[in-house]
Amino acid sequence: MYHPPKWADRFLEWYCNPMILEDLQGDLHELSKRKYEHQGRSRANLTFIWLVIRSFRRANLKPTKSYQLNAFGMYKNYIKIAMRSLTRSKLYSVINISGLAIGMAVFMLIFLYVKDELSYDDYHKKGNNIYRVVSDLTVPDNFFQFAITPPHLGARLKEDFPEVQDFVRLSRRRGLIKYENQTFKDEAGLYVDPSFFDFFDIPLVNGNKQTTLAEPLTIALTESTAKKYFGEDDPIGKLLEFDGVEQPFAVVAVVQDAPTNTHFEFDYLISMSTKESLGVIQEGQWFFLDYFTYIMLPDGYNTSELQTKLPDFIEKNIGDAQRSAGQTYQFHFQQLKDIHLKSHRDVEIGTNGNMQYIYIFSLIAIFIVVVACVNFMNLSTARSSKRAKEIGLRKVVGAVKRQLVAQFLIESIVITIFAFILALGITVLTLPSFNLIVTKELLASDLFENGMPVFWLTLVLFTGFLAGIYPALVLSNFKPIKVLRSSTTTGRENTLLRKVLVVFQLIISTILIMGTIVISQQLHNMQNQNLGFNKDQMLLIDFAYDQSVQDRMEELREELKKNPVVSNVTFSRYAPSTGVANWYTTFETSPGEMQNASMYGYLVDFDFIDTYGLEMVAGRAFDKKMSTDGEEAFIINEAAAFKIGLENPNDAIGKQIGQFGKQGKIIGVVKNFNFKTLHNEIEPLVMQIEEPQLLSLLSIKLSGSIQLETLESLEDSWDNVISSIPFEAFFLDQELNQRYDAEIRTGKVFAIFSGLAIFIAALGLFALSTLSAEQQRKNISVRKVLGASEGGIVYGFANQFLRLAIIALLISIPAAYLLAESWLENFTYRININLSIFLLGGLAILVITLLTISFQSFRLTRLNPAQNLRSE
Amino acid sequence: MRGEHIGELEELVLLTVGSLYKEAYAVAILDEISENTSRKMDVTAIHSVLRRLEKKGFVTSEMGGATSERGGRRKRFFSLTQAGRRVIEDTMELRLTLYNKLPKLAFVSV
Numbered sequence: 008m009y010h011p012p013k014w015a016d017r018f019l020e021w022y023c024n025p026m027i028l029e030d031l032q033g034d035l036h037e038l039s040k041r042k043y044e045h046q047g048r049s050r051a052n053l054t055f056i057w058l059v060i061r062s063f064r065r066a067n068l069k070p071t072k073s074y075q076l077n078a079f080g081m082y083k084n085y086i087k088i089a090m091r092s093l094t095r096s097k098l099y100s101v102i103n104i105s106g107l108a109i110g111m112a113v114f115m116l117i118f119l120y121v122k123d124e125l126s127y128d129d130y131h132k133k134g135n136n137i138y139r140v141v142s143d144l145t146v147p148d149n150f151f152q153f154a155i156t157p158p159h160l161g162a163r164l165k166e167d168f169p170e171v172q173d174f175v176r177l178s179r180r181r182g183l184i185k186y187e188n189q190t191f192k193d194e195a196g197l198y199v200d201p202s203f204f205d206f207f208d209i210p211l212v213n214g215n216k217q218t219t220l221a222e223p224l225t226i227a228l229t230e231s232t233a234k235k236y237f238g239e240d241d242p243i244g245k246l247l248e249f250d251g252v253e254q255p256f257a258v259v260a261v262v263q264d265a266p267t268n269t270h271f272e273f274d275y276l277i278s279m280s281t282k283e284s285l286g287v288i289q290e291g292q293w294f295f296l297d298y299f300t301y302i303m304l305p306d307g308y309n310t311s312e313l314q315t316k317l318p319d320f321i322e323k324n325i326g327d328a329q330r331s332a333g334q335t336y337q338f339h340f341q342q343l344k345d346i347h348l349k350s351h352r353d354v355e356i357g358t359n360g361n362m363q364y365i366y367i368f369s370l371i372a373i374f375i376v377v378v379a380c381v382n383f384m385n386l387s388t389a390r391s392s393k394r395a396k397e398i399g400l401r402k403v404v405g406a407v408k409r410q411l412v413a414q415f416l417i418e419s420i421v422i423t424i425f426a427f428i429l430a431l432g433i434t435v436l437t438l439p440s441f442n443l444i445v446t447k448e449l450l451a452s453d454l455f456e457n458g459m460p461v462f463w464l465t466l467v468l469f470t471g472f473l474a475g476i477y478p479a480l481v482l483s484n485f486k487p488i489k490v491l492r493s494s495t496t497t498g499r500e501n502t503l504l505r506k507v508l509v510v511f512q513l514i515i516s517t518i519l520i521m522g523t524i525v526i527s528q529q530l531h532n533m534q535n536q537n538l539g540f541n542k543d544q545m546l547l548i549d550f551a552y553d554q555s556v557q558d559r560m561e562e563l564r565e566e567l568k569k570n571p572v573v574s575n576v577t578f579s580r581y582a583p584s585t586g587v588a589n590w591y592t593t594f595e596t597s598p599g600e601m602q603n604a605s606m607y608g609y610l611v612d613f614d615f616i617d618t619y620g621l622e623m624v625a626g627r628a629f630d631k632k633m634s635t636d637g638e639e640a641f642i643i644n645e646a647a648a649f650k651i652g653l654e655n656p657n658d659a660i661g662k663q664i665g666q667f668g669k670q671g672k673i674i675g676v677v678k679n680f681n682f683k684t685l686h687n688e689i690e691p692l693v694m695q696i697e698e699p700q701l702l703s704l705l706s707i708k709l710s711g712s713i714q715l716e717t718l719e720s721l722e723d724s725w726d727n728v729i730s731s732i733p734f735e736a737f738f739l740d741q742e743l744n745q746r747y748d749a750e751i752r753t754g755k756v757f758a759i760f761s762g763l764a765i766f767i768a769a770l771g772l773f774a775l776s777t778l779s780a781e782q783q784r785k786n787i788s789v790r791k792v793l794g795a796s797e798g799g800i801v802y803g804f805a806n807q808f809l810r811l812a813i814i815a816l817l818i819s820i821p822a823a824y825l826l827a828e829s830w831l832e833n834f835t836y837r838i839n840i841n842l843s844i845f846l847l848g849g850l851a852i853l854v855i856t857l858l859t860i861s862f863q864s865f866r867l868t869r870l871n872p873a874q875n876l877r878s879e
Numbered sequence: 880m881r882g883e884h885i886g887e888l889e890e891l892v893l894l895t896v897g898s899l900y901k902e903a904y905a906v907a908i909l910d911e912i913s914e915n916t917s918r919k920m921d922v923t924a925i926h927s928v929l930r931r932l933e934k935k936g937f938v939t940s941e942m943g944g945a946t947s948e949r950g951g952r953r954k955r956f957f958s959l960t961q962a963g964r965r966v967i968e969d970t971m972e973l974r975l976t977l978y979n980k981l982p983k984l985a986f987v988s989v
Contacts, residue, residue, distance in 0.1 A: 010950075027926070030942070033952030034905045034922050040948055062923045066930065 009043040011036060011055040019059045024069050031062060081410070082417065089418040092394065103386050104426045106770040107474070110379025111430035111466075113763055116441050117372035119449045124360045127268045127347035131208045133303065137343040138310060140164070140300040141352055146334045146605050153296055154352040156338070158288045161300040163324050168313065173303040175202040176279055177271065177356065182551045183732060184275075185248040186236055190732050192551065194232060194274035198282055206301055207269075213243065214260030220276060223284035224252075227260040232274040250553050252285065267448055270347045271299075271356040293328040293336075299356050301343070310340040333603065371760055374515070378767050380474045381508050385774035387419065387478040394482060395490040402487040411483035419475025420468060427467050444755050506811060509775050512768035513815035513852060514822070519761035521823040521848035525840065526754040529831065532838045533747055539680025540583055541620040544709040545739035546721070547582060555731040557699040563728045567707060570724060572717050575618040575708040580610040580697070582704050583619070583682050584742040592693060594651050595663035606647055607682070607690055608666050610697035616642070616677065618708045625656035626675030629696055637696045639671030645679045647691035666693050684747070685836040706739075769859045776808060776860040780867055788872035797868040804864040805857060812856040816849050823848070885937070885966060891916075892928045893967055896938055897959045904943070904954040905929065929957055937963030
């Protein structure tokens with residue numbers, strides 16, 4: 008009996024499609040057997056093997072993918088049905104998709120924001136080894152936490168501690184730069200040590216990393232500054248003039264613009280040795296803080312080790328200076344990457360972010376996505392009765408639960424994909440305005456940076472899954488016999504869960520509404536607070552200590568006063584919108600006994616008090632006729648009088664006082680005015696007359712109506728006297744409002760998020776009302792048959808939801824109260840939380856609730872009982 | 880005749896299936912064809928043609944009884960369907976029509 012080779016047979020069985028294996032194999036066996044009978048075993052074997060090999064063709068292969076290929080048809084069907092049910096009920100689809108899309112868009116915007124905030128200074132190669140040294144300074148009855156340090160701290164640290172490998176100092180400069188006959192005003196400059204380029208990865212476009220900025224009077228420009236100054240010309244070797252410095256500065260290098268996610272900004276860099284050569288930095292300046300000091304430490308070094316050695320270091324280097332000044336230092340180390348989000352000290356090098364906002368924003372992002380999913384889930388389940396027949400039929404023709412779950416998951420993923428695309432569109436469209444609010448330059452393309460597509464895909468699938476799994480499980484559990492026989496069926500289970508979720512959303516919305524009201528009231532309050540000085544129609548020009556202005560002050564004053572709209576003109580250093588310095592001050596407490604403290608100081612001229620409309624509560628104002636006023640007259644504010652220990656301001660007159668290298672007597676006390684922001688209590692302030700070369704601000708008080716021509720004529724007057732710098736003025740009230748930028752921004756962000764949260768909560772309510780309207784059709788039909796009025800039906804239906812809204816209100820009022828209180832604590836001049844906030848917020852949420860459910864409740868009144876009761 | 884073309888080999892196999900009537904399985908068809916023509920072909924080719932024809936609906940198949948010479952494996956017997964029958968007749972008709980024109984055409988051309 009002949010048998011073909013076993014291995015060939017097995018090979019055939021392995022690859023061949025079982026559907027055709029039997030007859031093919033049979034044929035091959037028959038043919039080879041015939042061969043065996045005529046030509047012997049080996050020929051038969053060869054034939055068989057040949058035929059097995061010949062049969063190894065695609066048509067005969069096992070269809071390895073036949074299962075998926077079959078199911079693909081079903082998937083296509085699922086997607087088709089999903090599309091159909093989407094287009095069948097357009098309103099619900101729009102609500103469902105836009106809800107999800109808005110949720111995702113918010114997520115994307117916040118994602119971009121948070122990503123940018125977290126990326127600050129993450130691009131420096133040695134970033135992990137770089138620490139900034141900051142100083143805590145205790146002075147008599149005051150305590151400061153500065154980001155700035157004295158000039159020699161870095162060098163001493165490097166000398167005394169081997170682990171401090173290197174240091175770099177940064178010091179800010181603002182002022183004019185002149186090139187030929189052009190003047191540039193608003194650039195931000197930094198004095199830096201040459202090691203700057205070792206610390207920070209800001210590449211030089213040309214120039215040597217080691218030697219650039221080593222020499223005094225050398226300057227490096229960023230690419231954009233170089234372009235601004237010189238156009239396409241080669242900037243290297245050009246000479247720039249700085250006011251107050253006789254020698255010109257040579258441009259020695261061009262550096263790339265620093266990435267926006269750097270904690271400091273600059274348009275040009277000047278060599279630190281310039282300051283040394285000009286004598287600005289001198290030995291022993293331990294109480295002259297103007298330098299940001301960064302040090303380089305070894306890998307994995309723990310700064311607490313250095314921290315423990317600091318007391319000895321301070322004693323050795325600053326001990327004597329501390330004792331003679333009566334001030335004491337403590338130093339701390341900040342990791343470079345933490346500076347932007349975690350450092351909130353006095354005198355920061357740039358505007359820092361806030362870790363708290365990152366947490367709040369991230370929470371809001373997650374909250375909104377989750378709530379959007381929950382709503383989607385609710386709405387889909389609510390709509391399920393429309394799909395009941397389809398599910399029943401699918402089950403009858405043999406669909407198993409797993410397939411139905413798959414169907415609904417696919418449907419929800421399809422919707423999520425739609426929503427994602429829509430969300431992308433929304434993000435791209437709203438990004439410019441969002442950038443304006445958060446003052447950033449976020450790019451939508453960052454959404455698809457390395458690895459991000461995978462993240463978004465996961466998010467879409469996950470959201471789709473999360474949103475679809477509950478309706479999928481509920482719907483797939485329908486009993487076909489029930490759904491096919493009766494007209495409606497809806498899952499009754501878990502309405503409690505849904506109600507809890509809706510109450511939760513309402514609580515958040517209510518808190519956000521009330522928060523928005525509190526913020527806007529507080530902002531209004533701050534902008535309209537009586538500050539104690541004239542802020543309206545006050546025009547300011549910062550001439551940055553420009554000598555040509557200082558030399559011709561009186562001439563300029565007269566020229567400006569020729570304009571009828573100008574009622575007063577004053578020169579000063581500092582004004583209510585600018586920063587103000589805090590100086591060492593001595594004062595007489597009892598006859599002959601002097602004490603010291605640090606107080607803020609204004610350097611002004613004779614017209615300052617008049618121009619700003621400051622009110623004298625004791626003594627007199629500065630007077631030109633008094634020859635000694637320029638030399639030894641001081642005016643203090645009420646807070647300073649109180650600090651000196653005088654209950655009655657009149658007692659201060661004639662007391663000795665000294666500040667800013669001048670000794671003299673108090674001639675008057677001025678009523679407190681808000682020279683800083685309304686965040687703070689009014690602090691002690693000392694005013695004195697100073698020489699023109701110490702002044703840098705011009706304030707022009709206008710009267711009457713201000714038109715464009717007014718400003719033009721002022722500009723003409725300015726140009727008549729001053730040719731070196733342009734007339735660039737700003738209005739004080741606008742400038743003051745800018746100081747509340749952070750609050751205004753928080754207010755806007757809050758308003759946007761409350762709007763979105765309310766929208767999403769309204770969606771949730773809508774979903775719940777749809778669901779419960781479906782459930783109550785029969786109930787309401789019976790009532791109608793028995794003669795219920797339309798009003799009664801609407802009332803009964805609305806009542807259930809009003810109850811939820813009221814529960815939400817009761818929970819959110821105390822929460823909103825506590826949150827508002829803690830926010831308002833930041834302000835000294837704050838509104839009181841009044842009843843109107845809660846009334847307004849409560850009313851808003853009730854109206855929104857009623858409006859949202861009105862659609863369903865009026866549908867219920869128009870319902871036809873015959874149709875709903877027919878099938879019972 | 881909606882584009883139901885069959886190839887030359889398909890036509891041959893289809894005819895053979897028809898002529899073998901009840902005994903048409905791959906090996907028998909192979910034998911029949913090699914007996915009547917001088918074509919050299921192997922059984923795999925027959926198999927794929929048969930499967931193609933079955934897909935087009937010109938033949939149907941059913942499994943027959945087991946025989947010992949095939950190691951107990953059953954044969955798959957093919958038979959012509961109505962459509963198969965029609966397609967043979969259509970093809971034949973077309974050939975005849977053209978064939979009948981042949982002398983005239985030859986005459987004219989000469």
